[in-house]
Amino acid sequence: MDKLPPLRVLLVDSSELVLRDLTDLITKNFNPVEIKTTGDGEYAINIFCEFTPQVVITEILLTKMNGYILFREAFIFAFLLRQK
Numbered sequence: 001m002d003k004l005p006p007l008r009v010l011l012v013d014s015s016e017l018v019l020r021d022l023t024d025l026i027t028k029n030f031n032p033v034e035i036k037t038t039g040d041g042e043y044a045i046n047i048f049c050e051f052t053p054q055v056v057i058t059e060i061l062l063t064k065m066n067g068y069i070l071f072r073e074a075f076i077f078a079f080l081l082r083q084k
Contacts, residue, residue, distance in 0.1 A: 006032035010053035012044040013037075014062060022057060024065065041065030048074045052081070 007030050013019050019037045027033055036051050038044050041062040048056070056074060060067035 004032065006034040007055065008033045008051060009033060009055045010044065010047055010051060011035060011037045012025065012039070012056070012058040012067070013060065014039045014059060016058070035058040041067070041070045044070055045073050045077075049077055051075070052078075 003070075009026055009030075011019055011022050013022070016039070019039070023035050023037060026035060036047050036053070037063075038047060041058075042063075042065050044058070045065070047053075056071075058067040058070055062070065065073075
């Protein structure tokens with residue numbers, strides 16, 4: 001049986017408690033999984049570009065860059081990546 005590659009998940013939330021609880025929930029239900037977390041929307045874009053997650057879960061009311069702008073920037077990056 002071929003081993004599946006890990007599911008790549010990016011979690012973005014300003015609450016450490018929410019990040020911890022979501023990480024626990026995801027790791028208990030998905031295996032293998034690789035999770036990156038941050039509470040900063042601007043840093044999340046950097047992680048997104050390097051990590052290329054398959055799933056992104058974000059808070060909408062982030063500081064510096066809200067969840068809508070984060071989604072737009074990630075969508076543009078993903079679109080440009082597919083054009084290569």
